Amino acid sequence: MVLSCQNVNKAFHEKQVFRNCSFHIEDYEKAAVVGINGAGKTTLLRIIVGELEADSGQVVFGKDKSFGYLPQNAEVDSEHTIYDELLEVKRDVIALEERIRQCELEMKHVEGEALAALMEQYALYTHHFELADGYSYRSEIVGVLKGLGFTEEEFSKKACTLSGGQKTRVALGKLLLDRPDLIILDEPTNHLDMSSIAWLENYLLNYKGAVLIVSHDRKLLDRVCNQVWELEDGAVRVFDGNYSQWAEQTRRERDFQEFEYQQYRREKRRLELAADDLARHGKQMQKPPKRMGSSEWRLYKGTASIQQGHVQSNAQAISTRIEQLEKKERPRQQPDVSMKLPDSGRIRARYAA
Numbered sequence: 500m501v502l503s504c505q506n507v508n509k510a511f512h513e514k515q516v517f518r519n520c521s522f523h524i525e526d527y528e529k530a531a532v533v534g535i536n537g538a539g540k541t542t543l544l545r546i547i548v549g550e551l552e553a554d555s556g557q558v559v560f561g562k563d564k565s566f567g568y569l570p571q572n573a574e575v576d577s578e579h580t581i582y583d584e585l586l587e588v589k590r591d592v593i594a595l596e597e598r599i600r601q602c603e604l605e606m607k608h609v610e611g612e613a614l615a616a617l618m619e620q621y622a623l624y625t626h627h628f629e630l631a632d633g634y635s636y637r638s639e640i641v642g643v644l645k646g647l648g649f650t651e652e653e654f655s656k657k658a659c660t661l662s663g664g665q666k667t668r669v670a671l672g673k674l675l676l677d678r679p680d681l682i683i684l685d686e687p688t689n690h691l692d693m694s695s696i697a698w699l700e701n702y703l704l705n706y707k708g709a710v711l712i713v714s715h716d717r718k719l720l721d722r723v724c725n726q727v728w729e730l731e732d733g734a735v736r737v738f739d740g741n742y743s744q745w746a747e748q749t750r751r752e753r754d755f756q757e758f759e760y761q762q763y764r765r766e767k768r769r770l771e772l773a774a775d776d777l778a779r780h781g782k783q784m785q786k787p788p789k790r791m792g793s794s795e796w797r798l799y800k801g802t803a804s805i806q807q808g809h810v811q812s813n814a815q816a817i818s819t820r821i822e823q824l825e826k827k828e829r830p831r832q833q834p835d836v837s838m839k840l841p842d843s844g845r846i847r848a849r850y851a852a
Contacts (some may be wrong), residue, residue, distance in 0.1 A: 500561045501526055501681045503546065507556035509539070509546060518543055518733035520556070524681065524726075529703065531742055534730030540713045543730065544568065544685055547711075549641040560681075567679035573670035575658045582654040584669055585644065588676040589636045596633060599624045602810045628847065643672045646698035654799045664690030667684045675702065688716045706713060760828070767824055774817045784836040 500745055503523040511515045516539040524530055530794040532540050545551035547558055548568045560566065575584055586593070591617045602621040609617060632639065644654060645666045667690050674682065682703070688696050695796045696719060703710050714720055720727075727738040727745035 501528075501564050502561070502566075502711075503557075503559045504547070505557045507546065507558065508554045509542065510553075514732045515688050517546075517553070517735070520733075520735040522728060522735050522737055524709050524711060526680070526709060527707070528580075528726055529706075529724045530712070530726040530728055530737075531724040531745075532711065532713045532728045532730065533720075533742075533745070538670060538730040540730060541571070541685055543728075543735070544570075544711070544713060545682055548683060564681065565679040565681055566681040567674040567677050568683045569667075569671050569674050569685060569687055571689065572663065572667065574663060574666040575661075575669045575673070576666065577658045579658055580655050581644065581649060581658060581661070581669055582640065584658050585640045585672050585676055588673050589640070592628070592631045592633050595624055595628050596630065597782060599628060610825050615681075640672075640676065643675055645703065646695065647694040649671050680707065681711065682706065683711045685713045686715065688714060689714065697849075714837075763824060767821060770817050770824075774814060777814045777817065 501524050505521045507517050507520045532543060534540055542551060548566065549558075550568075577584060579587065599621065600616055602624060606614060606621065628634070641651075641654075645651075649665075649668070654851050658666065661669065670689060671684075687699065691699065696716065700719055700722050701717075710723065712720065712724065722741075724741055725739070727740065727742060729736045729745070729749070731740065738748065740748070773796050790851075
C-alpha cells in the first residue's frame with residue numbers, strides 16, 4: 500500500500516467539499532482524478548501531500564514510501580542551468596560516484612589488509628551505484644530534458660531566466676528523475692507540446708511506481724490509468740478500469756438515472772392532475788341544485804356527504820402517494836467526453852464514501 504485515506508472531511512465555509520471519504524492506492528496503480536470544475540480535484544491532491552489540512556480523517560503513506568508532487572504552476576527559480584538543476588536530483592548518486600573514484604585512487608597506494616578492506620568498501624559502493632543506475636544517470640537526464648521539449652542548446656540556460664511554462668517543465672523533469680513511489684501530477688500537460696505529451700504518456704505507462712493524475716487530457720488518462728477516482732457531491736467514487744471504461748459506464752448509469760427521473764416527473768404530474776380534478780369535483784358538489792324540495796334536499800345532503808367523504812378520502816390517498824414517491828433528482832452531466840469510447844464490457848465499481 501502506498502497511500503491510504505480514511506474518513507476525510509473538508510469544507511470551505513458552508514460548502515462541504517469532502518464528506519467521510521475513504522480511498523487508497525496500491526503499488527504500481529495509476530489513477531485518474533476526475534470531476535466537474537469545483538469538485539475538489541486540486542484540493543484533494545493538496546490534502547494528500549499535506550499542503551492543506553483536512554477537517555478530520557487520516558492521510559497515511561505506507562512505511563518508507565515516498566511521493567513527489569507537481570502543482571499546476573510549479574516553478575524552479577535558481578541560478579542553476581537547466582541541466583544542473585536536474586543534476587541536483589542525482590546528488591546522492593554523484594556523491595557515490597566520487598567515493599568510488601576516491602577508492603580507486605587510494606587502492607593504488609595500499610596493500611594487505613588495508614587493500615582488502617578498501618576493496619570491500621569499493622564493492623559495496625559499486626553495488627549501490629549500479630542499483631541507482633549510476634552508469635546511466637547523465638544520459639537519463641538528457642533523455643528527460645529532450646522528452647520534455649528542451650533542446651541541447653537550451654540546457655545551459657539559467658532556470659531563473661525561463662518562462663513560467665518552461666520552469667514547470669523543469670520541475671516536472673526533476674520529479675520524474677527523483678523516482679518517488681507515488682507521482683502526483685496536477686495538469687502536467689498544460690505546458691507540453693504534442694510530442695512531449697506522447698513522451699510523458701510512455702514514461703508514466705512504464706513507470707515502476709504508482710501515479711495519481713489530474714488532467715483534462717483524456718487520451719493521457721485513457722492510456723496511462725487503470726483506475727478512476729470520480730469526485731462528486733462530496734464523495735470519492737473509485738472505478739477499476741481506464742478512463743474510457745469509466746466514461747462509458749458513467750454514461751449508462753446517468754442515462755438510467757435520467758430515465759428514472761422522467762418516470763418520477765410523469766407520475767408526480769399525473770397524481771397532481773388527479774388531485775386537481777378531485778378538488779374541482781368537490782367544489783361542484785358543494786353547490787346544490789337551485790329548485791329542490793325539503794325531502795329532495797335531505798336526500799341530496801346525505802348523498803353529497805357520502806360523496807364528499809369519498810372525495811376527501813381519495814384526495815388524501817393521492818396526497819399520501821405523492822409524499823411517498825421517492826424523490827428523484829435530475830442527474831448531473833458528467834465531465835465532457837469527446838473521445839470515441841470503445842466497447843468497455845463490464846467493469847467493477849467500488850464506492851469510497
